[in-house]
Amino acid sequence: MRAVQVSEFGGPEVLKVVELPKPVPADGQLLVKVDRAGINYADTHQAENSYLAQQKLPFIPGGEIVGRTEDGRRVVALSAGGGYAEYALTHEHLAFEVPDGVSDAAALALIVQGTTAWHLLRTSSHMQVGESVVVISAAGGVGTLAVQLAKLWGAGRVIGTASSDGKRGLAVDLGADVAIDADPADTLAERLIEANDGKRVDIVLEMTGGGVFDASLSALDSFGRLVAYGAASRTMGTPVAPNKLMAHSKSVIGFWLQDCFRRPAMMRDAMSELFGLVATNKLKPLLGGDYALTDVAQAHVDIRSRKTVGKLVLDPSK
Template sequence: MRAVQIRELGGPEVVIVRELPEPEPGPGQVLIDVARCGVNFADTLMRENGYLAAATLPLVPGLEVVGCTAEGLRLAALIDNGGYAEKAVISGDHAFAVPDGVDDTEAVALLAQGLTAWWLVNHTACVRPGDSVVVHAAAGGVGSLAVQLAKMRGAGRVIATASTPAKRALAMELGADVAVDTAEEDLTTALCAANGGAQVDVVLEMTGGRVTDQSLAALAPFGRLAFYGMASRVEPAMISPRALQGRSASVSGFWLMHAFDRPDVLGKAYSELAAQVAAGELRVVHGGDHPMSEVQRVHAELRGRRTTGKLVIDPSR
């Protein structure tokens, strides 16, 4: 089968399409023909061994797939790796039936990114009716869904941040009340100004460095900052006991891999998200359907933050 394999650590050039043997399913697993595999920022970190989970080479990247079993059952699934391939082995505990009215890109987008957005809004940050919610990288895969889910949860004001006018306009289309340029020198003041001069209740953050620090400074007493990534790879400076106590603030982290131990919750969440997409209540931003032969370019575009929404790869091309 055709698959992408990484044999050495490095940049996009190490992500190479090769001919590999088909994977063999083990107990509780099933083989599927992959229709689309999702591309995530985490994939670009894996090829450098910069992800939370250490990379073991050789590696076929890809954490999410949608496709059909030999019996014709259409499933979307979270996997440890192996998604960038024509065939993949999935576990029944982390596979979800895809309803009619949900296309392949949408089915994949609701996996790592959709479930992360759902968990952040409903559990980690526990968004409450009336809360003001800052969503950083609001045009990205997680952010674009989190903007909408926060609104559905009853957020009083959703403040989106993004790096370009086009991305900020997209966030507004998705339901954000106001959009802020992430490059604002005094991001703390900009976020509070976007909230009518008041400090904010919730921040969903995945950038790191000064963005985290200035977002924490914008939190109201009893505010919550939910940290689910660090795209800048720069550690924030202000997360200290004194800084948190001085604001009665909470800072939490979330990694979807830990939710794998709660397949019942993930199954409920996926079904809920898929039903909202099928009903037209939740919009997945299609970020590009690319042939697997262009995987190096896709990685370069994603790492360069020149993409929006959900990127997928078609293994058949």
């Protein structure tokens, strides 16, 4: 089978299409013929070995797939790597049958980005009706879904950040009350407060790190929650002293979707609700690009350069 393999760590140039044997499922595993594989920003970290989990060479990237099982079921599934290929393995408890009316791209948008947005709001921040929610990178895969979910679930005001007029317009079209540029970071806290009608914000969903993390924390109101779920800038924010949190009863919460994988109900509950919202057109995942397997390096260039909007997918048949 054809697959993308990483044999040395680095940027998009290390992604090579090679021929490899088709994987053989062990007990409890499913073999899936992959129709599309999802591309995530985390995949770029894995290629350079800068992610939370260390990688061992060689490996096939890709943690999400949609396709057919050997018994003919159409499923979207999580895999422990190996998704950038014509065939991939998953476990039964990490595979979800895709309902009619939900496209391959939409299913892939839900399995990681959708469940992340769901848990950021439901599990980590415990968003309450009427609260203000800031979505950093509101035009990204998680951001476009988080904006919509926050509005669906009764957020009082949703504020998005995005890097261009077009992306900010998209965030507003999806339901954000206002969208601003996160740069320059040194004035972001004041601009977030201004965007919230002069009031500090209740929740920030933050995946950039660096100065954006620092500014987001500064913009929080008393009992506000900052949920950190990425570091796209490749830098971390300033270490947070406990007294800075105690002074205004603020919280900084970390979220990593992989911690949900060991608790199947956390994935099952999220996917069930998300499938229902998509099937009834209440939630609209965005397709950001459909790349041939041979164009995988370009896909990583595009996602790293912040050119993309919505979900990127990879077609192993091309």
